[in-house]
Amino acid sequence: MTKDEFIQELEVLIRARYGVILINTLEEERALDLLTDLARKLNKRLLTWSCTRGLVMDGNTAVHPDTVDLMTAIAKAEQLAEEPSLFVWLDLQSHLNSSPVYIRRFKELAQEIRERMPSNSIIVGPLMEIPTELQKEVTIIDMPYPDLNELKMIISQFAQQYRDRNDLQIDCSESALDALGRASIGLSKTEIENCLAKSLVQHKRITGEDIDFILEEKKQNIRKSGILEYVDTEKLETADIGGLDNLKKWLEIRKKAYTPEAEQFGIGWPKGVLLVGVPGCGKSLSAKCVAASWKMPLLRLDLGRVFGMYVGSSEANIRLALSMSEAVSPSILWIDEIEKALSGLASSNQSDGGTTSRVFGTILTWMQEKKSPVFVFATANNIGSLPPELLRKGRFDEIFFVDLPNxxxxxxxxxxxxxxxxxxxxxxxxxxxxxxxxxxxxxxxxxxxxxxxxxxxxxxxxxxxxxxxxxxxxxxxxxxxxxxxxxxxxxxxxxxxxxxxxxxxxxxxxxxxxxxxxxxxxxxxxxxxxxxxxxxxxxxxxx
Structure with a gap:
């Protein structure tokens, strides 16, 4: 979903008087900017609530200090909702989970808005575990990361502030903005501005040469997830792989599918490849060398880290990992020794309540339907442990066998x-x-x-x-x-x-x-x- 499609969909939900809309995002500031513009377009007041400031109208006017309390804020919102308004709720998850009273009052507000008030309640934040009592009231919409055009605009606006400084080198040419914008795909507005500010401090410049700062920021994001690992492939090349010439030729053809010319020709993104065979014969090295050759980030998915101790956390972890790999695409998602993580699939319903089956199902569905240029590079040593659903055509473009070297x-x-x-x-x-x-x-x-x-x-x-x-x-x-x-x-x-x-x-x-x-x-x-x-x-x- 692009930014324009997101705004259009959000506007439709607001006009249709949906009681509660959950915008799934970590970019709170950017979401508030978009909602401010949309409220202005729809001639509605914008009121935000946080646990520190209470209800605030149009970004700067506190409604009443007592509205820091959520119950008081909901009561006040019921009064103000008689006039066309957008109520944006921040920091809401911990409150709803702390007491059934909050859930009931928020549900009553949603029902009143839906039935008779020209207003809407909008929750902004990462996807939360919605209380069962509210699930029929809440509609979820994912806010996309900035696309290339928005990224170029963010970079240009930030750089324009410093163009008059003689001690700084500022390049706002189309080529520089395009290079920085493409490198920034998958980062938030704040993260991009941090990268540009770091370049100004260290090198006194904002130019197309600052891509390294952006890539380092992406690495930080991957590390913070705790599930994906950003693998360094800087000093590798395909010449480091001894043999496997058939695989190398196949991958070289797929590399060309990521060029603008291939896209114009109508070629879709490759899905991925599965390498099975003898341990120690170059499967993992191939993943690293391909990423280096294709000049794409290599993200290693540790399925062992996906499985959490709390109910629902494993499914949330795998969704986070897959969405993050899409956010930094084009990228290569490396799933090493995939059979080990799926070894308990057959007995999953008895041993873990079906968690492994659900995680596996999420991966399969994503592999089949993904639209982003994420190339899945999976390796396996034990063929007998691989479920047949993983091996059928459509999951991977091809399955290769890596034998002992001749x-x-x-x-x-x-x-x-x-x-x-x-x-x-x-x-x-x-x-x-x-x-x-x-x-x-x-x-x-x-x-x-x-x-x-x-x-x-x-x-x-x-x-x-x-x-x-x-x-x-x-x-x-x-x-x-x-x-x-x-x-x-x-x-x-x-x-x-x-x-x-x-x-x-x-x-x-x-x-x-x-x-x-x-x-x-x-x-x-x-x-x-x-x-x-x-x-x-x-x-x-x-x-």
């Missing part, structure tokens, strides 16, 4: 991690490392994962450092032999969980797309072992 992929992974420790891969025997880390040395169906390769490189580096310092060889450095020794000493996960990995491969044959491209040359000319045939599971895509 020869070429392991060679690429070794090079990546050797570069990461500041060494030249050309000085190492990559071919021998690939052989030692595969089935030719470890046995059929057993290979090192990407994370195990990283651990071997780190172990070799640590041991080389120890030898260099303890045995008096300052010129010594990590060598191929050090990494090879670490490989031989490792215990591969694929050996410990061989049956589980076999089950995943069988499932993926008909249900998922292979994340890795298996070049014909690699399979026909120099296979690692007959078990390599197991790798080529899943459908392939002809790009």
């Amino acid at each position: 020869e070429q992929e392991r060679a690429e992974i070794f090079r990546i991690h050797i570069k990461r420790i500041g060494r030249n891969p050309e000085n190492f025997d990559i071919a021998k490392m690939v052989k030692l880390s595969g089935e030719a040395s470890l046995g059929d169906g057993v290979r090192l994962t990407g994370s195990e390769i990283e651990a071997c490189v780190n172990q070799a580096l640590l041991e080389a450092f120890f030898v260099r310092n303890s045995e008096g060889h300052p010129e010594g450095d990590v060598t191929s032999a050090d990494i090879e020794r670490a490989i031989v000493q490792s215990v591969p996960l694929s050996r410990v969980r061989k049956e589980d990995i076999g089950y995943m491969r069988t499932w993926a044959t008909d249900n998922a797309v292979r994340a890795s491209l298996a070049p014909e040359s690699a399979l026909s000319s120099a296979p690692e072992s007959p078990a390599m045939a197991e790798v080529t599971v899943g459908r392939n895509i002809d790009f």
Whole structure:
């Protein structure tokens, strides 16, 4: 819903004499500004109530000091409601929840307004748990965050105040306003003004270069939610992923769907992707690198934090998390190891009163119907724990299976991690490392994962450092032999969980797309072992 649509809908509810309208928002100041303009348009008085000031008319005239008491304020509102008025109630939730008397009096006021008075009661604040007695009286309307045009206007109005200052650099050009406005999507008016004020203090400027301040504010908002985590992807790129070329190509095509040209062409927003497969083979790293490549914020949803101890809090938490991901869109919502949070779904009605089922249902409905550009990147290790509703078409654009890395992929992974420790891969025997880390040395169906390769490189580096310092060889450095020794000493996960990995491969044959491209040359000319045939599971895509 845009701002104009919100105002139009609110005006219709007011004209239709709805008794109580709840504006769901945390932007109290902005809501009051919009209501002031609407009251003026409708020729109604605007009276606000708070627990500190009581009833105040038109923003500055106190009606009576005794109206700080809610009961007195409601009685006074009944008298004033004979004339066309908008009564805006702030801080109301704690009062209504504290006593049934308040609920009854507020309900009586709502009924009188609806039946015979040319006025309306409007509650402004975050969505509250509406008392059962009032549910038939209250109509909820969500106030949207500022859209791009409103954001540009907010930024321009703030910057205009300082244009005459010679010691400040103020850029109000269309390009600067557009850049700042797009970066500010998902922030409130107050938060945007705070960012601009911070830039003035620190850098004496408001220009298109101040996007970093805005992104930092978004990170703060995510942290304050306690449910979402803003993941830093600044130093990552898709080249940090070894292998998974099929997945990379698929994601590169989806990246172009977020361009203005794609929107004009009629292409909709991608829904998301589900990665299932062997732990330690790059699923989580892929989420981080995609966010870096797409230049979008990566928000990690910890479903464990969603479940609260109070009735209804879990459902409210997931709605908050999903709305926040939409507020900072375009964004990537990363749900890591989704099967763990949904493991109790089958017995939810008996174990938690159905809370897990309701949370899961909220996620599914949102994934199916969301209109905002939020790309869902979900990962799972245990296929058997995934509910079938999650896997059907329409939830995700595609499901990929991530298998143990083949020869070429392991060679690429070794090079990546050797570069990461500041060494030249050309000085190492990559071919021998690939052989030692595969089935030719470890046995059929057993290979090192990407994370195990990283651990071997780190172990070799640590041991080389120890030898260099303890045995008096300052010129010594990590060598191929050090990494090879670490490989031989490792215990591969694929050996410990061989049956589980076999089950995943069988499932993926008909249900998922292979994340890795298996070049014909690699399979026909120099296979690692007959078990390599197991790798080529899943459908392939002809790009």
